[in-house]
Amino acid sequence: MQATSVSSAPADPVFHKPAHALSPRRRAETLTGWALLLPAFIGFLVFYATPTLRAVEISFTDWNLLRAPHFVGWDNYARLLEDGKFWNGMKLSAYYVLLNIPAQTLLGLFLAVAMDRLTRSLFVKAVVLLPYLLSNVLVAMIWLWMLDPLLGMVNHYFAAVGLARQPFFGGVDQALFTVAGVNIWRHMGLVAMLFLAGLQNIPRHLYEAAALEGATEWQMFRRVTLPLLRPVMVFVLVTSVTGSFQIFDTIAVTTNGGPLDSTRVIVHYIVQNAFSFYKMGYASAMSMVLCLVMLAYTVLQMRLMRASENDLA
């Protein structure tokens, strides 16, 4: 490695001579910079910037893929304000976040603290992380079977101990709960791993000092662990809340929005409008609103994070 770099360096000295003069050197640096940036920048332009602007544009039209789009002004936005299914979707997504995130975060935190105290075993870590490494589709298949009303193992055990069989994915008032439960199963190991990384950054001597002063386990957790875990907590919450609000895969595979729209969360409703009803304009308008809600949440959470950093300082 060393030898090749030495031998090739003198091969093109002429090319680098002007580098001593400031201006051409700047020019060369600009050229190199943009050359290195080019593929990523094209990707950004073609697959992020342009489609985002296109989506804004489409949201002001009545495009249905069949005939040429017409500009309809704010019609789509006015319509979504009065569309009960849109608000129902937003409400279900928000409700889903509430069902999913607190339980997932607490279970993950518990797992992390337990692992931190009990074991360094790679096997345990790998097992805990395994569900997250499986795709949403796989996880959905696994639980469709486990929770099948007639044949699923869970219902067989329910029946065996005298409990009523449950419809789970098929129950109007259970389906969203069930989807949340499935995703808690998939994500708690990931949350635990993130917390565990944070826990292992906390200096041991803090605990030793606390133990010397007679602090109980619970006091150590409250006064040492939790405050120092705050940055990880904020990261976990921002990413998991925005991700969870946009839940789609699991629902597409298990309930497909049903029964009776009880799991027709907002992203599912948007995709349904786009690819089942071909209402591209309306779907785009709804996605704009969703985007704004997510941005507002992220900004709010960032503000809160900054405040908490000041508290600690």
Added chain:
Amino acid sequence: MNSQQRQWSAGRLIAWLVLLCMITVTLMPLWVVLKTGLMHASDVYSGASELMPPNPTLLNFKKVLGLVSTEEALSLGGSGAQINFLRALGNSVLFTGTIVLLQITFAAMASYAFARLRFPGQKLVFGLFVGSMMVPGVVTFIPNFILIKDLGWLNSMAGMVAPFCLMQGFSVFFLRQFFLSLPRDLEEAALLEGASHLQIFWRIVLPLSVTPLATIATLTGINMWNEFFWPYLVAKDEMQQVLPVALQSFKSQTPQGQPDWTGLMAATAITVLPTILLLLAFGRRVVESVQFSGGK
């Protein structure tokens, strides 16, 4: 002191029990999947609560892999649905591999430019890249779908990989953070000796970055291996399906009424296998990569 010691042990015991409980909850469903895949279709009801398959058979696996004729499969009580598993596996490998290779290469190039060069437009572009992480996928998927359709890339590998392979905000952000943390001494010495930025990038920075490159490649690889939404939109064609799409379509192939559970679970078990093999081969790397993603 003595009582505290005892309390400690009791607490530890309870914590171990709960941890073991959670490990069981994690592994149990996977065992049930495998068990069901090994059962005869006629035993699904009677054997539902058994922990071991009553009359174990490899038939479902053979059927799913297309090693048994459709008539034979139907006569055995299955739906005759097949999953072109090897094809889907190959597609998944190609899909994931192409994206990881290209995306990480381009991200490393861009990150180096952001971290070590000074040129006009740099700050703005970096800001835009970071901003792109905030745009939900549900905003861009309609125009991107139209674009891929207009290019005639529906049901093609090109259409599946295109939106992912050039730029992903997180990869650029992640690698830039690492490059900024590298000591500059070596690079400055090389600059004085007349090396170009490209030479420095290739000969000095990249060899020092093997670990973070492997980390981001692992993370991107896991995400892409599991990606469902985009391939499902643009490549439903059987020959192009990646594993998650193939599994979903296997499920929906089953006629009305009960799905072919033993076949579906055999297919599920086969699809879990690559992930287990990955963990067995690179467990530590995977665990540490995932942990790292939350670190910064």
